[in-house]
Amino acid sequence: MRFLVTGATGSVGRRVVDHLLARGADDVVALTVDPERAALPAGVRVVRGTVTRPAVLQEALRGVDRLYLAPSPATAERVVTAARHAGVGRVVDLSGEPESWWGAVTAAVEACGLPWTHLWPGDFTENALLWAPQVRERCTVREPWPDAVSAPVALDDVAEVAAAALLGEGHEGRALSLTGPQVLTRRDLAAALGRALGRDVPFVRVDRDEAVEALAAAMGEDAAWYVDTVLAGFAEGGAVTTSVVQEVTGRPATTFEEWARRNAGAFRR
Template structure:
C-alpha cells in the first residue's frame, strides 16, 4: 500500500512521515516542491509536486492508495479531481468545521466522493512561539485577553492521529476534532513557558492595537489580522474545551503544554 504525504516538508507533513515510519509503514511517498532540499528519511520515495500547482500532481498520485491532504483551499477542488482520477481510495485531510477556517476543504473532500477522514485541530501549541520575540525584547507578553482560553494540541499529536487513520481501519467517514488534554488560559500558557525558561514572564493586558504593534516585528502587516481574527474572535470567547479524541484514536496520552514547553524551550530563547 502506497501512502502519499502532501506538504511533506511542511510542519505537520514532515512529522507525519516520521510517525508513519514509527507505525511500520513501508511504502511512503512524500510530495514536495523541492526534492533536492527535502532531507527526508532513507526509504521514503520523494515526488516532486505542489498542491497549488495541480498540473504537477498526476505522476505523484499514480499508484497511491491513501493520502494525507494538507489544506490548500484555493486549489482543493482540482487536487481532489486528480486524486479521484488516480483511484486514491482514502483521504485523511487537515480541515475544520464546514463554516470555519478550512471549511472549504472539508466540503470539497466530501463532495469528491473519495472516502475520507477529517482531522479538525483547534489551537496549535506551536502558535505560542509568536511570543518569543516579545519575551526576548520586552521581557513580557502583551495581549488583550488574559483569561481567554484554548486547548492547544502539539503538531506531533496531530501527525500521530493522521498516521493512525492512514494505517488503521475504522476511520472512514469520521470527523476528529483534535485538542490537547487540558484547557488553559493565556496566562497559564505563559506561566508554563516561563517555567521552561526558568524565569517569570509577566502577562501585560494590552489593547488590541497595542497587541498588534507588539506582534509587528514577527508578523508584519498580518499582525492586525491575527489580533482581529484569532485573539478578538477566538481567544476572547474562552472557547477552548479539551476533549479526549487523541487518546481514543491512538490509545496514548496527549502531550501536555508544560511538557511541550520544556521540550521546546529553545524556541523561546533569543
C-alpha cells in the same frame, strides 16, 4: 500499501511522514516543492510538486492507496478529483469546520466520493512561538485578553493522528476534533512558559494596537488579522477538550508544559 503525503516538508506533513514510518509504513511518497532540500528519511520517494498546482500531481498519485491532504482551500477540489481518478482509496485531510476558512477543504473532500477522515485542530501549541521575539527581548507576553481560552494541540499530535488514521481502520466518515488535554487561558500559557524557562514571564494586558505591534516581529502584516480574529475568538470562550489524540494514537495528548520544556530554547536570548 502506498501513502502520499502532500506538503511533506510542512509543519504537519513532515511529521506525518515520520509517524507513518515509525508505525511500519514501507511505501511512502512525499510531495514537496524542493526535493533537493527536503532531507526526508531514506526510503521515502520524493516527488516535486504542490497541492496548489494540481495539474502536476499525476506522477505523485500513481499507485497511491491513501492520501494525506495538506490544506489548500483554493485547489482542494481539483486535488481530490485527481486523487479519485488515480484510484486513491482514502483521504485524510487537515481542514476545519464548514464555516471556517478551511471549510472549503472539508466540502471538497466530502463531495469527491472517496472515503475520508477530517482532522480539525483548534489552537496549535506551536502558536506560542509567536511570542518568542517579545519574550527574548522583554521577557513578557503582551496581548489584550489574559483570560481568553483555548485547548492547544501540538503539531506532532496532529501528525500522529493523521498517520494512525491513514494506516488504521474505523475512522472513515469521521471529523476528528483535535485538542490538547487542558483548557488554558493566555495567562496560564505565559506562566507555563515561565516555568519552562526558570523565570517569570508576566502576561501584560495591552490594547489591540500594542498587541499587533508586539506580534509583528513574528508575524509581520498578519499580526492584525491574528489579533482581530484568532485571539478575539479565544476571548469569546467556549473552549473544550477532546480525548481524540489518545483514542486514535494510544497515548495521551502532549501538555503545554511538556511542549514548553522541549522548546524553551526558542524563547531564550
